[in-house]
Amino acid sequence: MTKTIKLLVLLLITSIALNAQNTVIKAGHVFDAKTGKMLDNQIILIQDGKIKEVGTNLKYSENDTFIDLSDSWILPGLMDCHVHVTTNVTYRIMDIYKKYATESNGLRAIRGSVVAKQFLDNGFTTIKDIGNDGNYATADVIKAIKYGWTEGPTIIYSGKIIAPYGGQTYGINLENEHFWDFEYIDADTPDEIIKAIRKNIYYGATTIKMVTGDNGIYNSEDIQAAVDEAKKYNIKVTVHAIGGLGATNVILGNAAAIEHGFELNNEQLQLMKDKGIYLVGTDFAYDNWYAYGMDEKTSQLATNMIVDRLQRAYKIGTPMAFGTDIIIDLPELNRVQSGLKVLENWKAAGIPASYILQTMTLYAADLLGIEKERGVLEPSYYADIIAVKQNPLLDIDNIKTVHFVMKEGKVIRKD
Ligand SMILES: [Zn+2]
Incomplete structure (x- = not known):
């Protein structure tokens, strides 16, 4: 040689x-x-x-x-299945429209990278970020993490929220029609839903988030059309629904999960169990409700409602994956610490710690479609x-x- x-x-x-x-x-x-x-x-x-x-x-x-x-x-590593890293609302001031109108996509992405790092540092190695991120600001956070510019968790990402006309805005005048395009895609028919899904995937989505029951209610056929389209790309559909007909249609349309579900009744929770549909309960504690500007009495009533729904879902055996949905930092606390307040409700509902940990790991990974890669x-x-x-x-x-x-x-x- x-x-x-x-x-x-x-x-x-x-x-x-x-x-x-x-x-x-x-x-x-x-x-x-x-x-x-x-x-x-x-x-x-x-x-x-x-x-x-x-x-x-x-x-x-x-x-x-x-x-x-x-x-x-x-x-x-823990998982939070309902996060908005680029969004922030001021404590006890519901100024979200002002934020939409005054915060650029760049600013949103910078916030997103800071909040993403907070999640990682506090033990959340995977999060599901489901919209309200301006013009795909979270997609830029994901890229920055991939390029090594910043550290962050694995982010399962929805792109823009797909919703009936109006997104989650209320009372916007016609002169400012489509003000909400910065956050939502209007989609009122299966064809429009399919187009919105393809657009989100183009911009980096790895899951699909829909909203029903805020402005208009999707039929089960609308949800099923979304599920079928998303399935082509091996991704799942999750839907914001509080309860009532909107939630029933989500269940009948075979979505992967309901986000919030604050008013789900026992029949709906049972049907979710039968179909293997997850509840991502976003179980706001008293302090989280109060942060939205509610008075003390209303905050307490809302908290009681959450504890009751958690108890019923656990008893019935509805699959659950942990999610916080916190967009308001509590005084002296960062985003993750504010989010972990929800544990007060899980404890009040008498749910064992081992099960709560499973909703943050094994079950979350299953919902997110990463059960063969992470979660154990x-x-x-x-x-x-x-x-x-x-x-x-x-x-x-x-x-x-x-x-x-x-x-x-x-x-x-x-x-
Ligand atoms: Zn949310």
């Missing part, structure tokens, strides 16, 4: 050896999302961004990068891994003690 070839071979061997280097996490307790239980004293081996092995007696080499989390509780800590899954300081099965609020975040094998936070 010539000297050059020898050198090349040496370089090749060295690089193979480097690539083969694992990261090893020594884990005190690991949450098994499938059983809802903690496994003690586990070793997690990570290679090339994915989990290679998990077990008690795994061998690892001295060259591996070693992370000691033996005093922590390790969970799959098993071989071949992405190494989206977080650690908390106290046992979240004893109190779900302990997920607020995140001190370690790994995204696809890369350490984002370790303190």
Whole structure:
């Protein structure tokens, strides 16, 4: 062999050896999302961004990068299935139209990248961002994360919200008709819905979000047309519906999920269970309602309604995936901390912490269509891994003690 070839071979061997280097996490307790239980004293081996092995007696080499989390509780990265990273409404001032009119798409994208990072730093390694993002501002946030300009979670993204004429605006004068085009696509027939879906996909959508019952109600045929169109591209349709006929049509039209569903009755919740349709409950706590400018009494009534609906859905067995839908930061709290207020309602409804964690991992991944990639800590899954300081099965609020975040094998936070 010539000297050059020898050198090349040496370089090749060295690089193979480097690539083969694992990261090893020594884990005190690991949450098994499938059983809802903690496994003690586990070793997690990570290679090339994915989990290679998990077990008690795994061998690892001295060259591996070693992370000691033996005093922590390790969970799959959490997921929030209802987020709007680029939107912000002022505390107790419902100034959303003003924000639509005065905040440029660029400004919205910058906010989105900041909020996306807050999610990642607080343990949410996947979020579903479903519209109200100006002219596809979230698509730019996703690109910035992909280019490595900023760090953020995996974002399942809807593009613009598809809705009957008027979107979610009310009382706009005719002189300002289509003011809402900045946030919504008007679609009143199956043909218009199909066109809107294709437009969203062109601009980066990986899920479809519709709104029904705010301005106009979709028929089940409208929803089914959307589901059929989205299916061609292997993506799902999720629909904002509060209750009543609008929600029934969403269920009969076979959408993947209902967002909010505050007024769903037991028959509807049962039908969702029978059809495997998820509820993303966006279960606002008292402080979240109050943030919208409601008085104390109305905030309490709204909170009671949520706790009741959560209890009924859990009892009936409606599939649930965790979602917060917070667009108002509470005083002194960031977006994620404001969102985690909803846990007050889950606790008030008596829902076990293990189940809540499953709605944030296993079930969320199933709804988002990423159940073969994320949501559990098993071989071949992405190494989206977080650690908390106290046992979240004893109190779900302990997920607020995140001190370690790994995204696809890369350490984002370790303190
Ligand atoms: Zn929302």
